[in-house]
Amino acid sequence: MPSASGRVRVGIIGVGGIARGAHIPGYKQLHDVDLVAFCDIIPERARQGVEEFGAPGAKAYEDYHDLLARDDIDAVSVCTPNAAHAQITIAALNAGKDVICEKPMATSPADAWAMVRAAQANQRILTVGYQHRFSDDAALLKEMVDDGTVGEVYYARAIALRRRGVPTWGVFLDKEKQGGGPLIDIGTHTVDRTLWLMGDIGKPTWVLAQTFRKLADHPGYNLWGRWDPAKFQVEDAGFGFVRFESGAVLSVETSWALNIKEDLFGTVLAGSKAGAELFDGLRVYSEERGRLVDKSFNPGRSESLYHREIAHFIDRVKSRKAPLVKPEEAATVVEVLDAIYQSAASGRPETVKTVQ
Numbered sequence: 600m601p602s603a604s605g606r607v608r609v610g611i612i613g614v615g616g617i618a619r620g621a622h623i624p625g626y627k628q629l630h631d632v633d634l635v636a637f638c639d640i641i642p643e644r645a646r647q648g649v650e651e652f653g654a655p656g657a658k659a660y661e662d663y664h665d666l667l668a669r670d671d672i673d674a675v676s677v678c679t680p681n682a683a684h685a686q687i688t689i690a691a692l693n694a695g696k697d698v699i700c701e702k703p704m705a706t707s708p709a710d711a712w713a714m715v716r717a718a719q720a721n722q723r724i725l726t727v728g729y730q731h732r733f734s735d736d737a738a739l740l741k742e743m744v745d746d747g748t749v750g751e752v753y754y755a756r757a758i759a760l761r762r763r764g765v766p767t768w769g770v771f772l773d774k775e776k777q778g779g780g781p782l783i784d785i786g787t788h789t790v791d792r793t794l795w796l797m798g799d800i801g802k803p804t805w806v807l808a809q810t811f812r813k814l815a816d817h818p819g820y821n822l823w824g825r826w827d828p829a830k831f832q833v834e835d836a837g838f839g840f841v842r843f844e845s846g847a848v849l850s851v852e853t854s855w856a857l858n859i860k861e862d863l864f865g866t867v868l869a870g871s872k873a874g875a876e877l878f879d880g881l882r883v884y885s886e887e888r889g890r891l892v893d894k895s896f897n898p899g900r901s902e903s904l905y906h907r908e909i910a911h912f913i914d915r916v917k918s919r920k921a922p923l924v925k926p927e928e929a930a931t932v933v934e935v936l937d938a939i940y941q942s943a944a945s946g947r948p949e950t951v952k953t954v955q
């Protein structure tokens with residue numbers, strides 16, 4: 600629990616790109632957070648974290664168990680590659696810490712639900728780094744779905760398409776360490792936000808999908824420099840069609856490399872009263888007085904979504920209220936992505952097995 604002074608003591612596990620680019624700056628803008636511990640299997644990174652961002656007395660660790668053994672740490676950010684999320688998060692929850700874990704929550708549904716259960720058993724806050732839910736546009740569309748403006752949502756598209764945007768740092772191309780390619784890396788963001796926006800559609804029931812590795816052997820222009828085809832063990836594009844208990848359907852479209860005009864990230868919703876597109880800005884489509892009406896909304900403030908996400912996490916650590924991104928929702932995203940990979944591997948429609 601936060602100290603009597605109300606300050607929250609936080610540890611960072613995995614001091615790489617997302618920790619330095621999002622979590623640490625998010626904590627540093629808060630006046631009631633002390634970054635007291637940094638852990639990385641590359642010791643230099645943990646040491647640099649302490650030197651650059653640590654509160655007085657902050658310590659560096661190579662093994663996360665040593666960081667978690669400290670009883671003066673309230674909360675941790677888990678910012679390691681995907682395959683390590685579950686074991687570190689469960690250990691942190693069992694050690695009494697609240698956790699914000701980077702996306703995707705886990706690489707298998709069994710791991711994701713084990714994380715949910717560990718949070719419940721220890722009565723800890725667990726949330727997942729889906730910062731796109733924190734935009735003003737997303738909040739507005741969510742309100743319009745919840746208050747009935749959109750009607751019953753029965754069709755949606757979750758889109759995260761890059762023409763050439765293959766991540767070349769870290770272990771993103773490593774199947775074992777990441778669990779997959781663009782589907783699990785960026786598809787996870789848009790599937791999460793789209794499912795949240797669709798509202799009450801019940802559980803996913805079945806999936807038909809296909810993944811591709813068509814451009815991975817032809818590196819040329821890339822947003823983050825040339826990739827090594829020999830290391831490219833994951834799909835470069837993946838597509839799925841998911842059905843839910845309510846009968847609603849979702850099309851998932853994602854790529855790191857695809858021969859298309861331009862990158863596209865966002866959500867399309869079609870409801871019985873209105874439809875919406877949430878890309879760069881929100882547009883809502885409906886019919887009034889026998890006319891088709893298109894409305895576009897001013898995007899509002901342009902504050903960092905990462906800052907909002909981290910401020911919200913700390914608010915929840917202090918208030919003990921449920922976070923916006925609930926672990927059960929993040930686990931459902933893992934189930935959908937897992938079923939997509941299974942359908943792609945089998946070449947057949949697959950039922951979504953709920954592990955819970």
Ligand SMILES: NC(=O)c1ccc[n+]([C@@H]2O[C@H](COP(=O)([O-])OP(=O)(O)OC[C@H]3O[C@@H](n4cnc5c(N)ncnc54)[C@H](O)[C@@H]3O)[C@@H](O)[C@H]2O)c1
Binds near residue numbers: 612640661679768784
């Ligand atoms: N929310 C977002 O938009 C977003 C963006 C980028 C990355 N991410 C997620 O963040 C995670 C990390 O990605 P990244 O880009 O920071 O990668 P990265 O390779 O830059 O950083 C990962 C760090 O974790 C360290 N590490 C690995 N195993 C560890 C362990 N067992 N204990 C402690 N440290 C360990 C590595 O040495 C490395 O420094 C991934 O899950 C990724 O999906 C999220």
